[in-house]
Amino acid sequence: MLEECKALSNETRLAILDWLKDPAVHFPGAEGADAGVCVGLIQRRAGCSISTISAHLAILQRAGFLRATRRGQWIHYRRDEDRIRAFTERLHRDL
Template sequence: MPDADQQAMLAAPSPQVILQAIAHPLRRKILGWLKDAIRYFPQQAYGREFGVCAGQIVLRCGLAQSTVSQHLAVLKRAALIEEQKIGPVHFFTRNEVTLQRFTHQLIDLLTNPLTAKNHPTARLRSIGLEPYDCLAPDSMNVSATQVAKLEGTAKSN
C-alpha cells in the first residue's frame, strides 16, 4: 500500500495538465496575484485567512464573472489553486505543494529530457520497449507481460 507521499504523487496532475493550465497569460497572472494577495487585493473585506475571494479576483481581472470562473476552474483542475467555500463566498489560495512539485518535474524534464521519470518514453523503457518500437512492422509482437507491466505503471504514475 502506498504511503501518503506516494498517494499524493498518484493524485497529482501530470506536467502536461499543468502546462496547459498555465499556458494562458491570465491564469499566470492570477497565480502571481494570489502569491502576493496583500498587494493585489488590498480592498478584500473578508480578511485573508481563507485566501482571496472570487469576487476580488473578478474585479482585478476586469472580465465577466463567468469567464474568470472558467479560468479558476482550469487552475483548480490542475491543482494549482485550492478553493474553500465559506457560506456563499468562494476563497482561493495557491497550492504551493503542487507548484513546487511541478517546478522539480520541469527541471528534471528539461535537464534530462529522455530519462526523466515522467517522460512518456520512461514507461515504455521500464517494460523493455523502445519508444519507436510501435512504428516497426512487427510492433504487434508485444507480449502480454509487457502490456500488463505498462498498464501497471500507468496506474502507478
C-alpha cells in the same frame, strides 16, 4: 505535465497566480487574505466577466495550482504552494 502547461498557457491565469502570491498587496481590503481571495475580487482585478474568471479558476484548480475553500456563499481561492513546487521540480527534473 501537459495539463499543467496548458493551465499556464494563458495570460490571465498567469496573472491570477501572480496576484495570489501576495494577496494583501494585490487585493487591498480583502479581509484575512491569507485564507484566500473570493472570485468577485479576482474578477474585478482581472477586468473580465465573472463566468470567464470562474472557468479560469477551475482550470487552475484542476491543474493543482489553486485550492478552493467554500465559506457559506463565498468561495475563496489560494495557491497550493506544495503542488506548484512539485510541478516546477518535476519540470526541472524531466524536461
